[in-house]
Amino acid sequence: MPGMDHMSTGEGLSDTEDGYRLSSKDTTLPSGRRTAYRFTVTGPDGKPVTDFAVDQTKRMHFYAIRSDLTGFQHIHPTMAADGTWSAGLASLTPGSWRMFASFTPAAGPGKGKDLVLSRTLTVPGGATRTPLPAPAGSTRADGYTVTVKGEPMAGMAHPLTVSVSKDGKPVTDLQPYLGTYAHLTGFHEGDAAFAHLHPTTEVTGDHGGPDLNFHAELPTSGNWRLFLQFRTGGTLHTAALTLHVG
Structure with a gap:
């Protein structure tokens, strides 16, 4: 089901790693207009993480990619005082999307460790799959x-x-x-x-x-x-x- 990825395996394909969890109430987002994806990263103690190290000038790198590897977006979201992040997304096309959060905790047991967590969501509507272009130099x-x-x-x-x-x-x-x-x-x-x-x-x-x-x-x-x-x-x-x- 969209957003339920804790059993996934692979690079960045899980919503949990080393006790850190990516959580979001957003399992669907609308198509055809700008929207926001809101999420929280919790630590091994179950509390929202608010202290992140700067990596390539940002504390959080957020990526959205459709299942056919189209629609790429790389965003630097903003965090509220309670640890809730908001990523402003450009228009999404219908289909299955995966949302990635890439970050490094600045404190706690994961201090200094680069983590990538993700969840999936659905954009309702008639989805048309785009074939992946052939390898090229x-x-x-x-x-x-x-x-x-x-x-x-x-x-x-x-x-x-x-x-x-x-x-x-x-x-x-x-x-x-x-x-x-x-x-x-x-x-x-x-x-x-x-x-x-x-x-x-x-x-x-x-x-x-x-x-x-x-x-x-x-x-x-x-x-x-x-x-x-x-x-x-x-x-x-x-x-x-x-x-x-x-």
Whole structure:
């Protein structure tokens, strides 16, 4: 049932880990308009957690992805004094969605541990499944060409290099976004398992690119849908690409 994921297995596919639990009363959300997803993270003592460490300039990273790996949203929600978070979502299309909360407790038994918890929900209406695009080495977004080089193997650390160009020329004016030049996340085809690919390129002002390096450790073989977010001229761009992992 939507929202009842405590028996799930996989990377970020459970609503509990090490005594921490992601809770929400939202099991359905409307389609076709902006809406909010409200949730709470409770600790091993059963109380709402309100003390979170800053990771890539934010205390909470929230992701929404549909079961066919479309509709990607990466949001930085706001927290009320009682520990209730509110993530403002753009319009959702009908279907099954998974909501991920990525955070690091700043106190308690989980202090310093990176945690990713998730729950599912349903957006009512006639759902049309979109086939996953075939694996490819490059993609285009907003006039930019993004190329990914690397052949990661499941469960093994492997470097990935992402290059950004426009009109056939290397892009060298990438601006910092979340403390780095690009943010890269992946979701596994079939179960939507989550992976955050950590950037290793040093940030030196508003002139990043064209090559960006990432530390990739994808836990499962198969196809992964990667979402690269980068900023130029104050505008955030999102490029999506399918990567096959052996």
